[in-house]
Amino acid sequence: MQLAHITTHTPHLVRALEALAQRTEHQEAAQNLSRELSGITVLVAKKFTNDRTADGLLEAFYLTVGCISLGISRTDTSDSSESYLTFLLQHGAEHVFQMGFRHIKELSSLPYLAFISDFDRDPFEQQRTVKLLFYRICRADPGSTWTGDDLYKHELVDREKNQKTIAFALWLRKKHFAGPVKKSDLDANAVIAIAVIFAILGDGRIVARTGQKEIEDMIHRARESRPDIEAGWNELLIKTPPEFQPLLRERMDEYRNTIVKKILSKASIKKVIIAIQESYAGDEGEVDYD
Secondary structure, three states, X not given: OOOOOOOOEOOHHHHHHHHHHHOOOOHHHHHHHHHHHHHHHHHHHHHHOOXXXXXXXXXXXXXXXXXXXXXXXXXXXXXXXXXXXXXXXXHOHHHHHHHHHHHHHHHHOOOOOOEEOHHHHOHHHHHHHHHHHHHHHHOOOOOOOEOHHHHHHHHHHHHHHHHHHHHHHHHHHHOOOOOOOOOOOEEHHHHHHHHHHHHHHOOOOOOOOEEHHHHHHHHHHHHHHOOOHHHHHHHHHHHOOHHHHHHHHHXXXXXXXXXXXXXXXXXXXXXXXXXXXXXHHHHHEEOOOX
């Protein structure tokens, strides 16, 4: 697994203010920005920190700096202090702050994991997620470096992948050979794993949920018939919508020399079932070996 590359730099808002200080006539613009930043900081303190203590106001100011910086970073503005300043003066600090916070809220609506549960739909938990992301990404000390924009980009990529994984799993559930699976909780990676593993039989079925007896039967059939694995997988690929095919191929490449080899080996069926349950089927497989 490759580690994400995170860069550190001065917050965009600080760079914009530094550019403003270089202008000969900047008093009026500076005063207007100062009033806006003060007002935003107080509002942030009331909602997220504490507007009655110096520490609370300072923390709110750090969040304000980062959120405005995030708003600037997510635009097409060229990477220069003067461009940041022009954008900030054109749109106003409050509007840019709202832009940044909207990105945080949109990010929070994407799944942190490829898993769905009733807990995730709880309004209190949703608010808590927004606050956690706001702190993690937007807190920026103007006297130090900041990584929030890179953190946001990497988090967005991960969550969009999780969203696609969930969408694919839901599609597989609808196509389940025994009828749509309607269980409210969803372990999306497990659904995909089950579908890929059962597709080696090449019998045309899409399996999105399974149990101990079904897994045992699949292993017996695979060992007796020695099916054409690639043919079975190609059959599943053809049925799969194009937007999900890269994800499906990724799983096939991963399983080809791991669990599939174990299924076709002479390892005990009990050990193979346990391996499938522990590493692949997750909450989507009802396995009960003592």
